[in-house]
Amino acid sequence: MGASLWFSNQWLRDQVDAAYDRALAGALRAIDLNVSTASGGLAVEQPFLLLEFFELTTDARVYFRVSTEDGLAEIGSPFLPLPREPLITGEPRFYYAMHEDTPVRVAAMARLASPPLPNNPHTRIIVQVAESLGTREVFLHHVLRRSIERDLLGIAxxxxLLISGIVMTLRPLTRLQRELEARPADDLRPIDDADLPSEVRPLVAAVNRHMARYADMARTQRQFLDDASHQLRTPLSVLRTQVDFALRETDPAEVRRALQAMHEGLDRAVRMANQMLALARAREASLAEGGLAMEPVDLVALAQGVARQLVPHARAKRLDFGVEAPQTPVVVGGSEWLLREALINLVDNAIRYTPAGRAVTLHVLQDARHAVLQVEDQGPGMSAQDIERAGVRFRRGQAGKQHTGAGLGLAIVHTIAQVHGAHLRLESCAPPPGLRASLVFPLGPGPAAESLPKAATS
Structure with a gap:
């Protein structure tokens, strides 16, 4: 509004000056027509009637001055000031000045004396007419006041309209606030944005995505707690029973057998707890905001490290255990600790289910589109039904029922494969027996589980 008033003041002052200057220019021309040098000197027919009429018209004080440019001859108000810049002959000049402590608007014009004055034939005659600014300022202030009133009305x-629009726009947000405050703490349903303003919908969508991630994490935590309470209750109960039996038993041999059974139960409980923790960490990594932090992982070095870690278990069962991999690195993007956990579960399952004296082999394969971590064993294999349902938590196949375990190994591998955008592929060896478990990583466009590179014959 301040800028508008400043521009309005300048524009209105120019318009008022233009209107009033036209009347001032008429008076200037009328006085100029009454100037004569025919007598050899400067003469002016006194324009009192003209000036009186002009004063009545403008409702202001009017002054005039006629003089030669050299100032030797002068008629009218003697102290009426000239403009700062030289006058151009025949061209009126309008300017503001002070005359006897009164602000005035002056019109001035210079013209050649006709006929020329005898004592100075080249001198010019200066004609000036001035009026006080009272009427102009009153009119200007009146117009500015109307302009201010108009601007204030527009602002009001x-x-x-702005307040009404804000109130109407915020009504859906107020309803949303009441709805969210009335929700239970565990209600993480998405917020309905159908009735919300379009400017707010991106924010609501972001909140819905955040709530969905939180709901997934909460569901994962509840699932972990349910799994832990369900799966660890039985081993702990059995362990407590065995401890009570050992405390009551007096025969050292029976006590030793009870301690051995307790040791085996503790091993199973530790393995189950570790597997459940690994599964929970894998799920947490898959739900992490921004996704899993990827880094280059060499599958050859990973396979060799896992083989060195598990070779004592293979030797204990007298297995032919080894790694077949290219001499050059096979690099994929992923998390090294998660991929190590997945491979350890695959190799541990292969060692656990393969009969003594047979073979377990780790293959690292690569072609233009895929990199593959493959574990091949000579165990009992899996039926088509078991392969179809592989990865379900706590589910064990027909062959697994003959061995101890929690049924979490393939679930862990399946979750880690999903985190890395890979695919877990299980297939029975031909000719049987045996199982081939492959983690397939896509390196380029195309399906991740078809046309895989083949392992060399062991």
Whole structure:
């Protein structure tokens, strides 16, 4: 509004000056027509009637001055100031000045004396007419006041419309606030944005995505707690029973057998707890905001490290255990600790289910589109039904029922494969027996589980 008033003041002053200057220019021309040098000197027919009429018209004080440019001859108000810049002959000049402590608007014009004055034939005659600014300022202030009133009215109307618009726009947000405050703490359903303003919908969508991630994490935590309470209750109960039996038994041999059974039960409980923790960490990594932090992982070095870690278990069962991999690195993007956990579960399952004296082999394969971590064993294999349902938590196949375990190994591998955008592929060896478990990582466009590179014959 301040800028508008400043521009309005300048524009209105120019318009008022233009209107009033036209009348001032008429008076200037009328006085100029009454100037004569025919007598050899400067003469002016006194324009009192003209000036009186002009004063009545403008409702202001009017002054005039006629003089030669050299100032030797002068008629009218002697102290009426000239403009700062030289006058151009025949061209009126309008300017503000002070005359006897009164602000005035002056019109001045210079013209050649006709006929020329005998004592100075080249001198010019200066004609000036001035009026006080009272009427102009009153009119200008009146127009500015109307302009201010108009602007204030426009601002008031804009404020009313703006406040009304804000109130109407915020009504859906107020309803949303009441709805969210009335929700239970565990209600993480998405917020309905159908009735919300379009400017707010991106924010609501972001909140819905955040709530969905939180709901997934909460569901994962509840699932972990349910799994832990369900799966660890039985081993702990059995362990407590065995401890009570050992405390009551007096025969050292029976006590030793009880301690051995307790040791085996503790091993199973530790393995189950570790597997459940690994599964929970894998799920947490898959739900992490921004996704899993990827880093280059050499599958050859990973396979060799896992083989060195598990070779004592293979030797204990007298297995032919080894790694077949290219001499050059096979690099994929992923998390090294998660991929190590997945491979350890695959190799541990292969060692656990393969009969003594047979073979377990780790293959690292690569072609233009895929990199593959493959574990091949000579165990009992899996039926088509078991392969179809592989990865379900706590589910064990027909062959697994003959061995101890929690049924979490393939679930862990399946979750880690999903985190890395890979695919877990299980297939029975031909000719049987045996199982081939492959983690397939896509390196380029195309399906990740078809046309895989083949392992060399062991």
């Amino acid at each position: 109307m804009s404020m009313v």
